[in-house]
Amino acid sequence: MEATHRVLVVDDDADIRDLLVFVLEQAGLEVSWAETGEDALAKVREHQPDLVTLDLTLPDMDGTEVCRRLREFSDAYVVMITGRASETDRLVGLEVGADDYMNKPFSPREVLARVSALLRRPRLGAPSEPASSVEEPAPVAGPADAELDVGGGLVLDSARHVATLDGERVMLTPAEFDLLRALATRPGEAWEREELVREVWQGEFIESDFLVDVHIANLRRKLRRAGSRTTWIRTVGGASYLYDPS
Known part of the structure; x- marks a missing residue:
């Protein structure tokens, strides 16, 4: 499938990062990756991804801080991925601008469902394209051009x-x-x-x-x-x- 959306995977765990990159590329997405918060922010500026998967635990800064800084210049969808079980961690992540979150461990089907659902929603007037073959309901009804x-x-x-x-x-x-x-x-x-x-x-x-x-x-x-x-x-x-x- 032709890559119609750009995704940035941010995770310092090589095994998880490689799995996410593989799953998303198999769905026809254009995928780049970063393993630190500073590198992630630089690549968001450079590649202007439509969506970012963001681990909460990074070697140089917390994922919530990355999300807070990202929100100052990007409207990319952010899916936080965390191995932390507490509700507080998820709450803070959503409060600083994340759109969704996933807990570790996760399944490839879960990743595709979450990413596909977000990318079906239009951003800044751009046409909405399916992100993968995963079946999703229609986007929110209502005026899309006024x-x-x-x-x-x-x-x-x-x-x-x-x-x-x-x-x-x-x-x-x-x-x-x-x-x-x-x-x-x-x-x-x-x-x-x-x-x-x-x-x-x-x-x-x-x-x-x-x-x-x-x-x-x-x-x-x-x-x-x-x-x-x-x-x-x-x-x-x-x-x-x-x-x-x-």
Whole structure:
């Protein structure tokens, strides 16, 4: 299959790195790799990958610090890969801008499912192409080529993956934007976490409660920092979320 997307694999464990590179290249992706945080940041600038798989434990810096620095200049999807079992490590990773995470050990099928699901979602108006032969559901429904006024001065530009509040940009990660857009296209309707995972992440391996809750918390915090007093996203019954710009 012709390589239509670029992926950077970041891991200092040669066995895991080689496995990831092999699996992703077999899926038809253009793959480069790095084994340190500094090298990873340099290669993100040089190659401008669509997606980065990022180990949390690197010889020169923690993977969360790599992700934080990467987010200053790149909107590449970031999948963190960790052997750390604690929820805190995953929480910090998602808070600094990761879109998804995988625990070690992982299966090649899991890697392809996660990567394929993310790469099927458009970035900055680029056309969406299948990343592999893995079957995935359709991307989030809604206007893909126009601005969507979702109330309260909040406007979502799906073509560029940009959210603005009263004309000022709100800096969201790709996953945060897609989550907000999904909720906003069905205002007043409650979404269960599992529904949001299927709609936004399109993956069968994802722990829905933790992933959705962290991204919702990040969205609320960023909208508050932008000066909004609106609630935007309400929790319903302790297990569902509802978009409400009133």
